[in-house]
Amino acid sequence: EAGVTQSPTHLxxxxxxxxxxxxxxxxxxxxxxxxxxxxxxxxQFLLWYDEGEERNRGNFPPRFSGRQFxxxxxxxxxxxxxxxxxxxxxxxxxxxxxxxxxQYFGPGTRLTVT
Amino acid sequence: xxxxxQMEGPVTLSxxxxxxxxxxxxxTGYPSxxxxxxxxxxxxxxxxxATKADDKGSNKGFEATYRKETTSFHLEKGSVQVxxxxxxxxxxxxxxxxxxxxxxxxxxxxxxxxx
Numbered sequence: 726e727a728g729v730t731q732s733p734t735h736l737x738x739x740x741x742x743x744x745x746x747x748x749x750x751x752x753x754x755x756x757x758x759x760x761x762x763x764x765x766x767x768x769q770f771l772l773w774y775d776e777g778e779e780r781n782r783g784n785f786p787p788r789f790s791g792r793q794f795x796x797x798x799x800x801x802x803x804x805x806x807x808x809x810x811x812x813x814x815x816x817x818x819x820x821x822x823x824x825x826x827x828q829y830f831g832p833g834t835r836l837t838v839t
Numbered sequence: 840x841x842x843x844x845q846m847e848g849p850v851t852l853s854x855x856x857x858x859x860x861x862x863x864x865x866x867t868g869y870p871s872x873x874x875x876x877x878x879x880x881x882x883x884x885x886x887x888x889a890t891k892a893d894d895k896g897s898n899k900g901f902e903a904t905y906r907k908e909t910t911s912f913h914l915e916k917g918s919v920q921v922x923x924x925x926x927x928x929x930x931x932x933x934x935x936x937x938x939x940x941x942x943x944x945x946x947x948x949x950x951x952x953x954x
Contacts, residue, residue: 729882758941768883768928770941781941815882817942828932828942830875830883 727752729831731816737837738806746801746834750818757799758819758828759791763812771814774799806838841866845929845945852919852952860914860948862903862929870931872896872905872912873942877926886914886927919952926950 730749738744750757759771770783774793782789788804797818803810813835817828845862852858864870871890875883887896892907901916912929929945 760942767946768942768944770943773941783941817883827873827885827888829885832882 729816729818729829731814731831731834733834734832735835735837737839740806740808740838742806744803744806744810744836746803746814746816746836748799748801748816748818748831750797750799750816751820751829754818754820754829755797756819756826757793757797758817759799759801760815760817761785761812762815762833763809766812768815772801803836808838811836811838841870841931841933841943843929843931843943843945845927845948847946847948849949849951852950854921854952854954855918856952858914858916858919858923858950860927860929860950862912862914862945864910864912864929864931866910866931866933868933870933872903873930873932874901874903874912874914875928875930875944877928877947879925883928919950921952921954924950924952 732747756775758773760768762768773781777793791801793799813833815833817830819826819828843864873888874886876886877883887898889896889905895904903912903914926947926949928947930942932942
């Protein structure tokens, strides 16, 4: 069974540009989560999508947005990039709603903003 | 709100030493508890979990027991190997019946095991 996949592996952008990150969940998983792992800040929850709807978002500005497609894959968009957006962005998927369901993580996209 | 506090390290041990990484939590509601591991250059992998009080999660020689009375979920391993060198994250998720299934992570503990 294929795991969670993310693309691209690395992304280099200039301040002010937009970045698009993609995630494909494990087959059969309907929930997709996005996390940011920035140096010194640890892992912070960004967004949660389930069945095509945004269900929850973390304490991030509106320039962080995304969507979930009918095949449950997801896209994270970051507009007006700032230097502090440089981080590893991790996507996770789970088979259903509920805190007891495991979240399976992808390898991440390393975003560098110069 | 929910939070996780874990010893920050770094922790450096010799092979075959005993490992303990402390983790305590605060939660509104009844949390599920997790330990994730991140090997160098990789994403997170679930190491073990426990979903109710007194449950013991175990995997690959690692163990952690859900202690509701002390709000703790300490990670232990009796004999570490060089291949255990990684960052370990304690995390919780609260099933509050609403839309709050995100994972809340501790800051991570870097473990280095020397031969």
